[in-house]
Amino acid sequence: MRIPWNIESHLREEQVGTEVADGVYQLCSTMTNMYLIEGDDGLTLVDAGLPAHMDLLQAGLERIEADISDINAVILTHIDPDHIGLAEPLRKEGIPVWVHEDGEEVALEGLGKPPIGFFLLMWRPAFVRFIRALMKDGMGDEEPIAEVNTFTEGQVLDVPGQPEVIHTPGHREGHCSFWLPDSRILFAGDALITLDIMSGKAVDPEPVRGGDLFNFNKEQQEDSARKLATLGQVSLLPGHVDPWRGDLGELYSPAD
Known part of the structure; x- marks a missing residue:
């Protein structure tokens, strides 16, 4: 199925604070996702979109009857322009930003x-x-992040939702995914996405295409896909376009 390229207005209307899993909300614009994890102690924002997405974030917070002050942490799957756009503005509001140590x-x-x-x-x-x-939504205008906290492989973050870090390099050296084992929710960032950005087609979860021209290391991408396959049945929340539910082990042979 070819994804229409005029879906921006639809995404803003339909995916502003949409609950895609229990206590997890999707914010999507320009086919780029941010997610809110709701915990007993507040909210965690997973990825920070583009500079123009502050209105989208505020609308999503309003929909779930929250505001900026309820966000206790921003955690980034990786440092790319379409994933860090609001990180520094939110840090200036006093919200700590977390990145993998290789992306610091x-x-x-x-x-x-x-x-x-x-x-x-x-x-x-x-x-x-x-x-x-x-x-159009500000890629290229993102600010460096003046101060960050870092995490490492296997760490359970002390933020709302307490996601576990899975280091999944390949698209970028410091790329990671976040795992909620009790609910089997996987925030895959760009380790596995459901959009082939080279053709505009919807796909089953796969690494970002473009090989080493567009990614840090194609071989590492494939290793990370097999690593995530060991999780088996998941609700996969990618960095772009639609969530996916299924058994990753049926798509990729798990890593040895």
């Missing part, structure tokens, strides 16, 4: 220029439309 330096210093592979893929019309949509 980039978070503090800023992203710099896009990799050369970014431009080598611009001949693909669907990819160009996707990037254009991100730029």
Whole structure:
């Protein structure tokens, strides 16, 4: 099924604080997701979208009868422009931001220029439309994060929901996923997504395409997919487009 490229208004209308799992809410715009985890002690924001998404976040909070002050932490799957846009504005509001230790330096210093592979893929019309949509919502205007907390593989974060860190490098060196074992919810970031951004087609969960042109390391991407396959049955919440439910072990042979 080809994903229509005029779905932006639909996503804003239909996926502003949509409960996609028990106590987990999806905020989606320009096919880019943020999620709110509701715990007894407040909210955790998973990924921070783009700079123009503050209105989307506030609308989602309003829908679940909360506000900015209820967010106790921002946790980032990785440091990419479409995942960190609100991180520094929220940090300025006193909300701590968490990143994997391998992403700390980039978070503090800023992203710099896009990799050369970014431009080598611009001949693909669907990819160009996707990037254009991100730029419309402020990609390139994100701020470095002035102060971050770091986590490591296997750590259970002391934030609402208490997600477990699974290091899933490949798309980016410091990429990680977050796991809620009791509810079997997996925040996969861009380790596994349900959109092929090169063609604009919906897919079963897969690593971001583009090989080493667009990713840090294709081989690591595949290793991370097999690592996540060991979780088996999951509710997978990707960094882009629609959630997916099923057995990852049926898609990827688990890592040895």
